[in-house]
Amino acid sequence: MKRRSFVKSTLLTAAAGTVAPAVASAANSAVPPKGTDYYELRVYTLKNDEQQKLVEDFLQNAAIPAFNSMGVKHVGVFTELKPEEQTKLYVLIQYNGIAHFDHISDNINNDTAYKTKGAAYLTAPASQPAYERIESSLMKAFKHSPILAPPDKKTRIFELRQYQSATEAAGQKKIEMFNDQGEIDIFKRLGFNPVFWGETIIGPQRPNLTYMITFDDLAAKDAHWKAFGGDSQWKKISSVPEYADALLVNKITSTLLVPTAYSQI
Known part of the structure; x- marks a missing residue:
């Protein structure tokens, strides 16, 4: 077995446990059958407008059409709502399973x-790289929300939230709150329009879970979170000692994003 194939096989096994034999033959089929969603989140760090244009041209004209032709229905591309420097690009790719x-x-x-169409990006010289770095994560959808739910196309903002936990056990307990105790249902009932929920199985800052929600504007964001904090079901769930945030979450990051014109989310 070639070294590249061995390393790749090892990573996928670590990510998903024992993968069905369909993975081995997936390259010979058209599109592997539908399963639980997996999500790839790429974050491009850029230094100037030239790099941003090069990456965006690649995504719009080369990458997204290629992904779509291979069965990916949704590729989201986002810029930061209020970047401090050159915006980062956030790319969310939906796969219909690990075999996909x-x-x-x-x-x-x-x-x-x-x-x-992607040659300028794919073959950019080291002296003029297309980007500074790519940080990637591979996530598995939560069982209570196994499929990505793209919102209606209209002007809106997106919030990408990540909850980091001190231990794997704490991280699993937090996921249990979403899946089994009804926390996801609260978000849906209150109109957060959640796009996805994912456990990071490969990526930085593990253990963590990541999810994306949407709002019409910043005022709507504040109103929704106020309603969430005062929700009686949330108060009931969060009052259980074993689900205290102080035990399960040691860092929360929130990034406000806006979709590009060609984003499919």
Whole structure:
């Protein structure tokens, strides 16, 4: 077995446990059958407008069409609402299972249009790189919300939230609150329009969970979170000692985003 194939196989096994034999043959099929969603979150760090344009041109004209042709229905591309410097680009890619992720990673470079239209990005010289860094995470959808739910197309802002936990056990307990104790249902009932919920299985700052919600504007964001904090069901869940945030969450990050014109989310 070649070293590259061995390393890749090892990472996927660590990510998903024992993967069905369909993974091994996925590269020979069209699109692997639907399963629980997996999400790839890429965060591009950029230094100037030239890099941003190069990456965005690649995403819009090469990457997204290639992903769509291979069965990915939604690729979201976002910029920061209020960047402190050059905005970062956030790219969310929906896969219909771990076999789908594997299939695309094996085959995307066989797409002639992808390589041709993305050449400026894919072959950028080291002296003029297309970006400074890419930080990637692979997430598995929560069982209570196994499929991405893209909101209606209209002007809106997105909030990407990550909850980091001190231990794997604490992280699993927090996921239990969302899945089994009804926390996801509260978000839906109060109109947060959640897009996805995912447990990071490969990526930085583990253990963590990440989710995305949406609002019409900043005033709506404040109103929704106020309603959440005062919700009787939330107060009941959060009052259980074993679900205290002080035990389960040691850091929360929140990033406000706006979709690009070509974003599919």
